[in-house]
Amino acid sequence: MLRMSTAALFAMLATAGGAQTPAERGAYLVNSILTCQNCHTPKGPGGVPVFARDLSGGLSWDEPPFKVTASNITPDPQSGIGKWSDAEIKTALRKGVRPNGIALAAVMPFDFYEILTPRDLDAIVAHLRTVKPISSQVPDPIYRMSVPRNIPPGAEKPMAESDMADKVKKGFYLVTIGHCMECHTPMVKGRRDFRADLGKGGFEFKGPWGVSVSRNITSHREKGIGAWSDAEIKRAITQGLRKDGTQLKPPMGFALYAKMTADDLDAVVAYLRTVPARE
Ligand code: HEC
Ligand code: HEC
Incomplete structure (x- = not known):
């Protein structure tokens, strides 16, 4: 009889049973409930998202505290987040802080992401790594005043x-x-x-x-x-x-x-x- 390692056997059973890989779970979350595309994917005529340029930078906001554009979050190393470590992406998601220490404008819903489970945070990062890299530079943000964090009660921790x-x-x-x-x-x-x-x-x-x-x-x-x-x-x-x-x-x-x-x-x-x- 053919012998198989335990790991290989589990991998086979997981696929057969339809269990999701982290990247699949991440794709599910990002493309559905998390609605990252609603802000980060450019929109064409009639407001229809241009999925060929998925997550390469999207909507802009000009509010009293800031003027910002939703970033290119594809793995492009120059204009996207390809060079960020997993930990850096997670810090941006949960703390709203970039690797250079600069805080993101609170349109980015990081106050709603402190609650993410470690499994789902891993899954989101795993999916973002699989997205097609697109070179596209969004305009630099302008910050006029800082906005204190405001996390919904009960959502302060994973x-x-x-x-x-x-x-x-x-x-x-x-x-x-x-x-x-x-x-x-x-x-x-x-x-x-x-x-x-x-x-x-x-x-x-x-x-x-x-x-x-x-x-x-x-x-x-x-x-x-x-x-x-x-x-x-x-x-x-x-x-x-x-x-x-x-x-x-x-x-x-x-x-x-x-x-x-x-x-x-x-x-x-x-x-x-x-x-x-x-x-
Ligand atoms: C980006 C902003 C935004 C987000 C995020 C959002 N909504 Fe809404 N929602 C709206 C607006 C604006 C309307 C009303 C639109 C209109 O009246 O034409 C609306 C309408 C609704 C309605 C219809 C209510 C009615 O009286 O007709 C429901 C239900 C609803 N939202 C639930 C949700 C739920 C649940 C979520 C999260 C899964 C959600 N919304 C996320 C902006 C948002
Ligand atoms: C309501 C709109 C909105 C949603 C939804 C949203 N973002 Fe953002 N995001 C932004 C904006 C705007 C910025 C840029 C803020 C700034 O420049 O200060 C941003 C910045 C980022 C950054 C920092 C990138 C950089 O180069 O600085 C990452 C990473 C990010 N978002 C990932 C995500 C992911 C992943 C999701 C879904 C889980 C998501 N965002 C959902 C609006 C949004």
Whole structure:
């Protein structure tokens, strides 16, 4: 009989059983719930992402504290992050600090990434290493004032892998890394109050679509989504349709969230049901 090393046997069983490699897990997260492409991939006519130039630099922001463009995060050694070590990429993701010590503007949702499990951080880095390197220099950032960190309560440290067995906790994890509450919590005097206003909506987004205002996604039965069915909530997240079936405006990354697994989407809805009602 053919002999096989234990490692080779496990590798074969893992593939047959459909277990994901870290890079596959990373691709899943980056291309779905994490919506990195929504900011880091350039957009063509009609706001459609140009996936041929995936992650090579994207949207720009000109706000009172900074003027920045989402960086080229392909492995290109000069204009991308090809020369960064794994640890340096993880520090940028969780701490919002570049290898040269300069802090990133808080549009980059690093406050929502402290909760990433070590396994998922490894997976994201593994995937970023596999992306096609593209040479593209984004404009240098301009910083006018520093912005203090503001991490949602409960998301200050990596989630324990064992918590993922709890549907609501897993949903909280996904909603955090999907930075839903960054957009769905109002900015009052330059800061979001995650304790008082979590999910209340009311944040304005200007773009080619005109102005869109994030909605109340708390469990409030009239003002929020408390009276919506699970299917209606899922349809809003993955297809961008309101309860009445009309189309929601950008910039929420519906098409990316649509790539979530059914289990993950279920967990997101289970958590949203627990968000205290606010109006
Ligand atoms: C809401 C928009 C947005 C999302 C979503 C986003 N980023 Fe960013 N990211 C930015 C912006 C803007 C910058 C540049 C900030 C600056 O120059 O200060 C940035 C910077 C970075 C940097 C630093 C690169 C450099 O050269 O300095 C890395 C690494 C990075 N992002 C990775 C990611 C990954 C991986 C994801 C998904 C997990 C992601 N980002 C999601 C907006 C975003
Ligand atoms: C980049 C900002 C942004 C992010 C990130 C975001 N949203 Fe939204 N979302 C919006 C805006 C803006 C609207 C309203 C658009 C409109 O009314 O045309 C919206 C609408 C919705 C609606 C429809 C509510 C209603 O009353 O019609 C739901 C549900 C929703 N978002 C849930 C989520 C969830 C869950 C996540 C994370 C998985 C998320 N959003 C991430 C900006 C965002």
